[in-house]
Amino acid sequence: MALGCDVRLPRSSSHATDSMETISDIKTMQDRCLQARAAGQTIAFVPTMGFLHDGHLSLLQEGRKRADLLVLSIFVNPTQFAPGEDLDCYPRDFERDEALARKAGVDLIFYPTAEMIYPSGYATYVAVEGPLTTTLEGACRATHFRGVTTVVAKLFLIVQPHLALFGRKDFQQLAVISRMTTDLNLPVKIIGMPIVREADGLAMSSRNVYLSPKERQQALSLVASLRQARSVVRAGETEAKTVLASIRQRLVQESELVIDYVKACHAQTLDEVSTVDAETVILLAVRVGKTRLIDNQLLAEEVN
Numbered sequence: 001m002a003l004g005c006d007v008r009l010p011r012s013s014s015h016a017t018d019s020m021e022t023i024s025d026i027k028t029m030q031d032r033c034l035q036a037r038a039a040g041q042t043i044a045f046v047p048t049m050g051f052l053h054d055g056h057l058s059l060l061q062e063g064r065k066r067a068d069l070l071v072l073s074i075f076v077n078p079t080q081f082a083p084g085e086d087l088d089c090y091p092r093d094f095e096r097d098e099a100l101a102r103k104a105g106v107d108l109i110f111y112p113t114a115e116m117i118y119p120s121g122y123a124t125y126v127a128v129e130g131p132l133t134t135t136l137e138g139a140c141r142a143t144h145f146r147g148v149t150t151v152v153a154k155l156f157l158i159v160q161p162h163l164a165l166f167g168r169k170d171f172q173q174l175a176v177i178s179r180m181t182t183d184l185n186l187p188v189k190i191i192g193m194p195i196v197r198e199a200d201g202l203a204m205s206s207r208n209v210y211l212s213p214k215e216r217q218q219a220l221s222l223v224a225s226l227r228q229a230r231s232v233v234r235a236g237e238t239e240a241k242t243v244l245a246s247i248r249q250r251l252v253q254e255s256e257l258v259i260d261y262v263k264a265c266h267a268q269t270l271d272e273v274s275t276v277d278a279e280t281v282i283l284l285a286v287r288v289g290k291t292r293l294i295d296n297q298l299l300a301e302e303v304n
């Protein structure tokens with residue numbers, strides 16, 4: 001998130017046309033999806049906050065391969081932002097998103113307003129309890145996951161997807177949504193997808209537009225530190241303490257970065273571990289100027 005609102009817009013590069021539809025009304029969307037299911041179509045769903053980049057497009061590409069109907073939602077969800085976070089200045093460009101979605105083969109875009117999702121009198125929330133939502137991002141952003149699970153549960157009930165795709169860029173979010181889906185017996189298959197990075201390694205994020213050129217350069221130390229940690233583990237180190245110290249040491253080389261957390265956790269439970277192995281994920285959150293960035297690395301996976 002960023003407290004400032006300086007947005008550096010990327011250039012748009014898409015202009016395909018086809019029968020893609022944009023629907024804002026909830027009932028219309030729900031009926032359209034129920035009709036598709038009744039006609040035997042499978043539905044793949046990619047929920048996003050828009051301002052699409054190649055990370056989002058990788059989810060759409062996979063969804064396109066796996067289902068008959070590909071649904072994208074674009075909704076900057078107010079309940080997952082705390083007061084003082086970047087809700088008001090979160091980057092938005094619906095026309096550009098529409099063009100990219102069309103090119104990616106999206107059939108339906110669900111594009112509701114906040115008043116439609118949370119009308120006056122709204123009072124129902126879905127929350128995953130316990131350490132999965134109180135550690136890491138949950139420790140820094142107390143109400144964030146409650147907002148995420150509430151909106152994703154609502155979107156699942158509106159879109160009725162057979163499968164939904166989420167990026168491992170938001171590793172904890174994927175774990176929380178998987179937990180909610182299992183716990184509520186929701187008939188949706190959750191698919192986690194690899195992190196898509198810029199050519200120089202920075203994990204793609206809609207929030208990267210907040211970064212000044214200097215901050216953009218400093219932000220490269222996130223991926224550099226994760227790559228270094230992998231080398232340390234490959235060289236035989238198994239003590240989490242030592243691996244995490246090497247990451248911190250790399251991050252503090254950029255004097256203006258503020259570390260929120262750097263942790264080694266079990267990839268399924270997100271419990272902290274003292275010894276790293278193939279089931280470990282290293283997660284970090286760092287503030288670069290006013291922008292807060294997250295990244296992670298599964299130790300079993302090649303750094304991409």
Ligand code: AMP
Nearest residue numbers: 048049050055166167169170195196204
């Ligand atoms: P957002 O619009 O940031 O809420 O993200 C929507 C979805 O895209 C979430 O499932 C994210 O994890 C996923 N996503 C965002 N950035 C990336 C990335 N760099 N690589 C892969 N997936 C991503």
